Amino acid sequence: MSALAMLTSESGVWVSGSDRVDSETLRRLKSYGINAYVGSNNSVVSGCDLVVYTAAIGADDTELKFARSNKIRCMERKAYLAYVSKTCKSVIAIAGSHGKTTVTAMLCHIFNQMALPFKGHVGGKVKSIGANYVNDGDDYFITEACEYGKSFLSLSPDMGVILNCDYDHPDTYPTQEDMYAAFVSFAEQSKAVIVGEEAFDTLQLDAHVDADKIYTFGFGERAYFRAVDLKNSNGKFSFDVLCDDNFIGRFSLDIYGRHNVLNALAAIAICHLNWLDMQEISEYVANFDGVDRRFCDCGNTKKGAKVIVDYAHHPKEIVATIDALRLMSAGKIVAVFEPHTYSRTKALLEEFAESFYWADEVIILPTYGARESKDMGVGGAELADYINRHGEGALYLDSYDSVQNYIENNCTYRDTVIVLGAGTVDKLGQMLTCKK
Numbered sequence: 001m002s003a004l005a006m007l008t009s010e011s012g013v014w015v016s017g018s019d020r021v022d023s024e025t026l027r028r029l030k031s032y033g034i035n036a037y038v039g040s041n042n043s044v045v046s047g048c049d050l051v052v053y054t055a056a057i058g059a060d061d062t063e064l065k066f067a068r069s070n071k072i073r074c075m076e077r078k079a080y081l082a083y084v085s086k087t088c089k090s091v092i093a094i095a096g097s098h099g100k101t102t103v104t105a106m107l108c109h110i111f112n113q114m115a116l117p118f119k120g121h122v123g124g125k126v127k128s129i130g131a132n133y134v135n136d137g138d139d140y141f142i143t144e145a146c147e148y149g150k151s152f153l154s155l156s157p158d159m160g161v162i163l164n165c166d167y168d169h170p171d172t173y174p175t176q177e178d179m180y181a182a183f184v185s186f187a188e189q190s191k192a193v194i195v196g197e198e199a200f201d202t203l204q205l206d207a208h209v210d211a212d213k214i215y216t217f218g219f220g221e222r223a224y225f226r227a228v229d230l231k232n233s234n235g236k237f238s239f240d241v242l243c244d245d246n247f248i249g250r251f252s253l254d255i256y257g258r259h260n261v262l263n264a265l266a267a268i269a270i271c272h273l274n275w276l277d278m279q280e281i282s283e284y285v286a287n288f289d290g291v292d293r294r295f296c297d298c299g300n301t302k303k304g305a306k307v308i309v310d311y312a313h314h315p316k317e318i319v320a321t322i323d324a325l326r327l328m329s330a331g332k333i334v335a336v337f338e339p340h341t342y343s344r345t346k347a348l349l350e351e352f353a354e355s356f357y358w359a360d361e362v363i364i365l366p367t368y369g370a371r372e373s374k375d376m377g378v379g380g381a382e383l384a385d386y387i388n389r390h391g392e393g394a395l396y397l398d399s400y401d402s403v404q405n406y407i408e409n410n411c412t413y414r415d416t417v418i419v420l421g422a423g424t425v426d427k428l429g430q431m432l433t434c435k436k
Contacts (some may be wrong), residue, residue, distance in 0.1 A: 004131035078151035088141035095145040096163025110389025160190025170347035235328035259326030299433035303412025309429040313340040313422040315351035331414030332360035338421030339367040342377030
């Protein structure tokens with residue numbers, strides 16, 4: 001929403017907006033001249049020509065109800081995103097259960113470094129750009145294509161990317177098959193499809209989409225874009241890329257984890273299919289330093305334990321993050337997890353329990369409800385209990401303060417604390433670290 005607000009404001013439109021609580025994002029919007037405020041103010045809404053609302057708020061929202069009752073035009077975020085995307089000649093939309101923000105950010109970083117005319121819409125702040133949006137022209141529109149609420153089906157991309165398709169958002173998709181069907185529809189309405197090899201097989205895309213518009217990527221021999229000869233250096237990888245078995249370049253990453261090889265491979269495939277110079281791309285991939293809240297090193301505790309914050313809130317993401325830590329940590333790994341939404345915690349309870357297998361200690365916080373109430377699923381206490389009943393130890397702590405106290409008393413300079421979750425748990429990174 002904030003990226004859309006900025007893109008709209010910079011096009012010369014007066015923009016206002018509200019949120020439930022104050023935040024760095026709200027303060028940043030204010031600094032750019034947007035009338036961003038906390039709470040509800042119907043007098044502001046009355047002066048608007050259009051109200052854009054996110055699916056995360058309910059129909060009983062005070063301002064939305066006021067707009068509708070006064071016949072002010074209202075548009076859901078996904079429809080407005082599609083509207084804005086049409087201001088550009090070519091739309092590149094990155095979908096998938098995980099990795100969307102990283103791939104979108106990497107692509108925006110590359111296009112920005114190459115001074116290409118494009119607009120970028122990212123779900124997190126790109127470190128090298130210092131913002132979650134770019135407004136440098138209208139040749140390309142680069143955006144995340146979120147599957148929540150079937151938002152991505154509002155887009156008709158020139159290039160549609162499907163990174164993976166692990167089951168998520170049970171409040172939108174009652175069954176796994178429902179979610180798969182949505183991804184297939186996204187592929188069908190894309191002019192070209194860049195798809196991870198596992199997702200290609202899972203979705204059986206060859207049965208739904210013309211073969212000549214599909215480009216697979218991965219580690220397997222059947223992948224059209226393939227990463228080979230991987231070398232690991234303290235958790236950061238370098239690799240060769242083959243396109244249709246032809247070598248197109250060697251690439252190195254400055255971000256951690258084997259999973260980011262696949263994320264980078266997707267970005268490289270997009271660049272190659274847009275006829276961009278691979279030698280330049282290799283340079284810009286190597287100096288991409290990531291996105292806020294994605295494996296961010298916050299510093300050290302008073303006793304020297306390293307503290308890392310990551311947005312991971314799905315079991316597969318947790319596994320990938322802890323796997324990356326294993327490649328760079330000598331001491332114990334302490335995972336602190338704030339579950340995100342009750343429905344997800346309930347639907348993926350077993351997977352969550354298994355995802356912490358390689359952590360030495362696990363601390364579970366109360367579930368961050370976001371748009372949900374407790375009666376919609378399972379809370380953090382129940383998740384911790386489930387983990388303990390199935391053999392792996394977990395400690396349930398009910399506040400950030402109690403986690404801070406535990407970490408300060410139990411973790412030393414050899415240890416790594418990984419703070420996981422998509423809610424407000426990133427605050428813990430600041431609470432745990434101290435300036436030297």
